[in-house]
Amino acid sequence: MALNSKRMQxxxxxxxxxxxTFLNKFMTDCETKFFEFERxxxxxxxxxxxxxxxxxxxxxxxDNQPSTPxxxxxxxxxxxxxxxxxxxxxxxTTQTDSQxxxxxxxxxxxxxxxxxxxxIKISESFLYKKYFxxxxxxxxxxxxxxxxxxxxxxxxxxxxxxxxxxxxxxDDEIVDE
Numbered sequence: 001m002a003l004n005s006k007r008m009q010x011x012x013x014x015x016x017x018x019x020x021t022f023l024n025k026f027m028t029d030c031e032t033k034f035f036e037f038e039r040x041x042x043x044x045x046x047x048x049x050x051x052x053x054x055x056x057x058x059x060x061x062x063d064n065q066p067s068t069p070x071x072x073x074x075x076x077x078x079x080x081x082x083x084x085x086x087x088x089x090x091x092x093t094t095q096t097d098s099q100x101x102x103x104x105x106x107x108x109x110x111x112x113x114x115x116x117x118x119x120i121k122i123s124e125s126f127l128y129k130k131y132f133x134x135x136x137x138x139x140x141x142x143x144x145x146x147x148x149x150x151x152x153x154x155x156x157x158x159x160x161x162x163x164x165x166x167x168x169x170x171d172d173e174i175v176d177e
Contacts, residue, residue, distance in 0.1 A: 050139055056150075057143025123161035126170035131158055 123132045134144050135158065145155030157163060 050134075050137060053134060053139045053143045053147060056146050057140045118167055119164040120167045120171055121161065122157060122163040122165050124171075125165055126168055127153065128157065128165075132161060 122128050131144050131148055131153075134147070135141060141158060144158050148155040148158060
């Protein structure tokens, strides 16, 4: 018994439509789940970065260090920007036992002329913006200092977000955009 060709064509068209509809829906569902997983992974990764920063702020105990935690630096003990440079080297070079003194980059200056157009707040600078963002997200200041010191920057600069420094070329690119 031969099937009617029009009936066969109708069945074939129905099969193609339902199959392509199913495959399109399946692909859309898979893409949605992949995007959700990617978003979750990005969130987990950012939390991991914050946790690593917090862990790096915890000093490691060694045989020659006492087991008591180091006292937190007092705001009065930090060097404050002034019109005259500090004459006591102890204030500006005070470091904990776990930190080594690192020279500040050459573009950091004490704010003496705020009207200079080549100056920018340290919290708005390309080099230091990410460290102030870490503080904003709750990373302890000691951890941010350690991260700055590990990357070759002066960790003591994080205490004053209004400190004026010279602009770097990256700062001009951000302003121009």
